[in-house]
Amino acid sequence: MGASTAYYLKQQYPIAQVTLLDRTQFPCPLAAAYDLNKIIRAEYEDIEYMKLALEALEIWNVNYKALNLSSPAQLLDPNAAKARFGSIFRNSNWTGVEKCTYNPQAGWGDATAALQGVIQAAIDLGVEYRVATVAKVMFDMHGACTGAETTNGELLTAVNTVLCAGAHIAKILADSAPDRPEMHVGKRLVAAAAAMGAFRVPEDEMGKFEDALVLVQPLGKYPGETIPPRPRRLLKCTHELSFTHSIYHEASKQTISVPPECASQQTWRQDIPQGLKDEIQIVRNNIYGKYNETLEPEYYRMCWSDSHANLALAVHVRC
Incomplete structure (x- = not known):
């Protein structure tokens, strides 16, 4: 911006x-x-x-x-969508999905x-x-x-x-x-983050993703999204359930959400809470099933931004 x-x-x-x-x-x-x-x-x-x-x-x-x-x-039928875009999503957990939206001009x-x-x-x-x-x-x-x-x-x-x-x-x-x-921002904005992981895909497995698309899966307890690994062989998975980090601001007598002070928790590192790492693994499993279960995230990140969304989770992030 x-x-x-x-x-x-x-x-x-x-x-x-x-x-x-x-x-x-x-x-x-x-x-x-x-x-x-x-x-x-x-x-x-x-x-x-x-x-x-x-x-x-x-x-x-x-x-x-x-x-x-x-x-x-x-609008596509879920089974038709899986068949149309290769086998990479064949084991995806699409419980409750009645229709899929496909936009050829998104990416x-x-x-x-x-x-x-x-x-x-x-x-x-x-x-x-x-x-x-x-x-x-x-x-x-x-x-x-x-x-x-x-x-x-x-x-x-x-x-x-x-x-x-x-x-x-x-x-x-x-x-x-x-x-x-x-x-003050009041209820207009809130600082919120989403946890994401970057999985390194071996060169000999890149063929699996030849027809893979950007996928946004907003349903269930672990809503997530994924972006294919081209061209750096990094498969990105994001847990879309936002969370906050609240502090009491003494001077203004209000509670606000702020990003953690540790730079390592806002950049691509390994320094995020284990619980968030586990959630990213669940998102990966829901999207890809057992297709890529051997992949491990090379990096994690908490991506902080200002949000209008109603948030369901609050965590205290420790340095």
Whole structure:
């Protein structure tokens, strides 16, 4: 969000000074967009999010260009779907599935490369990129935002400030204006995470995935999704049941969800709770059955973002 906002602002207002702040040199490995891959689709329950997805897909040369046009998606019988897309899903646990939605124009994109490309394109337009961690946004005596303060105490003033801090938004705003509840996110947003694992597929088993698709399986106790291992032989499985990490924010007298402070728990490592690792294995088993039961995750990650969803689980993540 921050990278694309900076890009389009500079594109629309070429003479404006646009500065993009992030915690590390780009692309920041702590960002949710720093990932093996992300699913690109328009099939979302939230109509506003679907509109944004369709707008983005139009840029990716998708054929249908407005909500009032027909979608290329098809409804398939589960058995027909398994037969159509090879044997990789033949042992999938599709209990309760009556129909499958297949969209030939959905897929996945290289998330990290895309993030890096957008930031570089913004810099090429003249956006200034600065390495800094935002601690607070600043306000004048009238309550108007005047810029940001970094964790090392540097004050950066701006006529307009756009806060695209994802899962950190709630805490930044609470730290910035603890006595102004109208500035807090309240029930509008919550910092939530999904656990994911990357399974290394042996070269001689890659043929199994020749016809494999991106699969989103939202049913049951362990809703999940998977993205095929091409081209780096890393099969990604995500447990889609979001969870929170709540703390009590003393200054603003409220409980908020925040990501863990440990960087190793937000990047591709082994450092996530065992319970989450077990859930990823269950997701893999539900999607692929015994087809890939010998594969072990090479990396795990808790991917944190801001969410509108109702969350069913809260965990305390220890460093």
